[in-house]
Amino acid sequence: MKEGEMENGGRKKGWNFRPSAELAAPTQITIRGILGTLMSNLDGGDERPRIQLGHGDPSSFPCFRTSPIAEDAVISAVRSAKYNCYSPSVGLLPARRAIAEYLSHDLPYELSPEDVFVTVGCIQAIEVTMAVLAHPGANILLPTPGFPIYEARAAFAGVEARHFDLLPDRNWEVDLDAVKALADENTVAMVIINPGNPCGNVFSYQHLAKIAETAKKLGILVIADEVYDHLTFGSNPFVPMGTFGSVVPVLTLGSISKRWAVPGWRLGWLVATDPHGVLKETKIINAISTYLNASADPATFVQGAIPEILGKTGDDFFKKTTSMLRQTADICYDRIKEIDCVTCPYKPEGSMFVMVKLNLSHLEDIYDDVDFCSKLAKEESVILLPGCAVGLKNWLRITFAIDATSLEDGLGRLKSFCQRHMKKQLKDEKRRIKEKQI
Template sequence: MPNSTERERERELSMENGGSAAARWRFEGNERLILAGGVTVRGVLNTVIGNLDGNDTRPVIPLGHGDPSAFPSFRTSPFAEDAVCSAVRSTKFNGYSSTVGIPAARSAVAEYLSKDLPYKLSPDDVFLTIGCTQALEAVVTVLARPGANLLLPRPGFPYYEARAGFCSLEFRHFDLLPEQDWEVDLASVEALADENTVAMVIINPGNPCGNVFKYEHLKKVAETARKLGILVISDEVYDHLTFGSNPFVPMGVFASIAPILTLGSISKRWIVPGWRLGWLVTNDPDGILTKQGIVDSIKGFLNISADPATFMQGAVPQILENTPSDFFQKIVSTLRETADICYERSKEIPCITCPSRPEGSMFAMVKLNLSLLEGIEDDMDFCCKLAKEESVILLPGFAVGLKNWLRVTFAIEPSSLDDGFLRIKAFHQRHAKKQ
């Protein structure tokens, strides 16, 4: 039992810790983390979802997500599931991995990507990551030297801005042109770049626009990068999810013009975003990335980072090599059907306009015409009131860089997508400005 002197000292300490002496604590939160995470797709969607009316008995129609794995039409291949089970049961993948990935998995990814390239990748060109997100984190961190700046697409994927902000890497936005099937405004890229610009990012197939860049346009992107002396970061997480007139062309095809860092994963094509297996690949036949220290910096980042689960790496060769083509054909066919529904139904709603038919990924951007509506302030207000009145979730465009636009996900059951657009149409009619 403490004596009276000890109890008195405890009371004094307690009063100090709760009063003016609390400033003695020498730790505090990281403000840069708070700022970096201020606007995220998930955060904005959570705000929209918070407006749902719990008394509405209709099913919620989620048209703002990027994860269709819960829907029956978008289930992964049993061959992929079997590969994971086999890797776990083999007991060969219970230990730590190399920080850059196990050799068999790196070889399998190199082989998989080389099928679309005019040259053959080496396993040493491949670095395995915890999904495409960690690949993105690695690239941004590697490039974040003092004074450097990074060119990002608008609209785009806001995690690039968040990560760059956290790393104190300046970012500047170039526009994608909706009237030209969301091609890169290359003139704005050249105008934005200066002697401190290190790289530009493209996302192909496009999130959030649903576009697929043509071969000729990608070549111009590479030529612009070469002219500016920068590398191209090509986010290809939606590779081969194309269903229009333009086939998927990997940016690595043009690596002899400018060095390319390719980011990808099994998340989208195999509909398994929760499996968290991605890659960062150096497309660099001239060895420029090695000479400039980028490769060693990538290895350094991975040496101080977590690794993807070893059993997932063990499953990768079987997943990439043995998944039957009819699985991919089914997914692409379903996306083609739902993309067409999205495009055609948007024409029936006066307050939204889809500038071009989606040809890839799982999204479309539609422009919101507020002049046709009463009582709607902006895209966020539109989405919050739509959620409350119709139990439909859309992502407001400001979250991806375009205010008063909307990102619509069409990776959902066709009947649900149809129902969703009927509800959006009813919402428009209810809020239409009186003539």
Template sequence: MSNGTMNQLTPAPDAWNFAPDEALLGLSALSVRSVLGSIKAGMDPSDDRPVIPLGHGDPSAFPCFRTAPEAVEAVSAALHSGEHNSYPTGVGLEPARRSIARHLSLDLPYELSPDDVYLTSGCSQAIEIVCSVLAGRPGAHNILLPRPGYLFYEARAAFNGMEARYFDLLPDRDWEADLDAVEALADGNTVAMVLVNPGNPCGNVYSYDHLAKVAETARKLGIFVIADEVYAHLTFGKKRFVPMGVFGSVAPVLTLGSISKRWVVPGWRLGWIVTNDPNGVFRRTKLVESIKSYLDISCDPATFVQGAIPELLENTKQEFFDKTVDILRQTADICWEKLKGISGITCPSKPEGSMFVMVKLDLSCLQDIKDDMDFCCKLAKEESVVVLPGCAVGYKNWVRITFAIGPSSLEDGLARLKSFCSRHSETNK
């Protein structure tokens, strides 16, 4: 073919048929990964100190948070068996679903069945699926989300044409949900409200009584509850973990969970959606049918990880969980005590669960700091410490700090944070 012919067949650059979805391109601003990537991009490459990662909730890189040997053995056995190399069913392997149902039923007043469990590629895909099936027709529904909260819910809602409306969590009441605001926000198009327990990003744990009020509010409004319980049982304060599914007979509950946090294996990508619905509301409204249909056109978690789930759940020793919680209790204590002595920031309550705490910035005490994003970028550049700006969880001029790292690294990071705040403090000018 001559060059002349090629030039005739090749369209001009602006003649190709593809045009990007501008809304999709904008959703990366709601991604923790994207925000942290922007902060890390400005770090000083000449700083030879180790980077202290206080911005994300993945402690798996630290030896003290290594997963249970029984979990590793379960995956190894599943691989060596040669029985888990095929495509799984859309909803997930039955032995895995049965095992998860039995495991979660230990905390409930009723028994779950395997048919109540749908396996997903981590909790992120569970959020994607739930937001997709609840959206219905474009513009038909809205969803109520907590603020501060995990903005992945907003991103998935927006992608599916569903409006996100925010109710506040109240810092002076241990981050309880403002249920009066929930009632004021809801209308005839509201389909569900989201509650994260134990809390990301606040480190709170909800009491039985508060969860009961949430269920009664949802029942009154005729909406579902999406209970994000990916940090289930990672509690180390006075309040014990109570699953929202306990109140499934009051209001239908979609429970989202995974092995990522409790077993410290986020890269294994095994999560679930569970229908806590003794009254059968989800079946009558065809929500169950919608979830199954979505799974038929979606990707699956790795089959060998599904195959390992029964042994992983049944054989992991309590000592492993106790050790993880003890380390989190220790690092939460370190974080709480060290933060008290840092100028320009305030921590409203001691974390009791999950891996995070929210800290309020006092910009009047911090010179040359415009807002929370500026604070995090300058901290990363000057001290090689990465924390998450509150804007990434819907709470401007706050920051989220994770304490789920090795204790010595945490103390180092908090010491650098203190030096940074002191250097930028009004009193030093």
């Protein structure tokens, strides 16, 4: 058949549609893509329980069940029959007011409901932010390691991503010299994640102040991802970036997903912590509203429950959560020190993760972090996240938001795996040292 000729019912040969090039590409570099592949590598014949140390879903473990206040609030909202309707695109007013009050407790000024936009989890807040800041030639500064959704959403919006390092030898502080070197007249914002995913760090007040001053000099805003707010258990307390809103405009992104252990409820927020009104003056606030008018809303009954969830959850619930995380972070750090092929530069002080460096020179038949995690899954039924998924090749992200017994078991299996794959000369050297000690 010649080009242009018709076949079967008058249809041209072939089809006119094709997928987006970005979405048709392999998704293995995403966290979900990599974890899905690793799960498929599990040995079905291993009778031991599978241990998930790769994802950030505390609700998978019974010890991290959400508060009864939150459960009752959702049930009450559903039974009230007041929340079966559509929501305003920016969110229900009582929910916006409750979020403003919740965040204002930690700020030197009061937020208003007009500063708050309710989103479908923090992921939608990221999506909105990238879309609103997009213009021809725009670029955004992202941390390495970081959360890869920022890079993906920037690509979809046509915003160039430029990466600055977090410094492991300085407890994962931002390399501010790199930020200054990367920025130009088309840079629109920089992202910080505090408490840190994937590093488990918590920025000090002094370091946050330096970030704010740097952003001010560059004329850019700060996107503050604070999904893990108040999940801290080290020397640095949580300080919101919005504290420095009078220095530089800040878009604060958050949710109830982690602190309340309900990521599946998909309730987040995008908040202008900007007392001087710079974001309103530059039409960023209008753009956010416009975008949300053409976007999905969080479930209305969850929004209806938010005033009760934020306003009435007691300190005992939060203290229990941070106490468990402190315990499991200690276990994680101490057990990692016993494993020769991995190194942890700093003890985690917040969030639910720690980054550890692979010493590949100590191992046989292990090529990189993905190969390590694939073989670990197959041989030990333990899932870790390869560092390449968060931008740091030949590192590993380990979650400690898990019950202590399972964590001990998982890290014990990790140690056995490393010992089994250790190079022979290192095994011999360790044996000689042990014999001398005896």
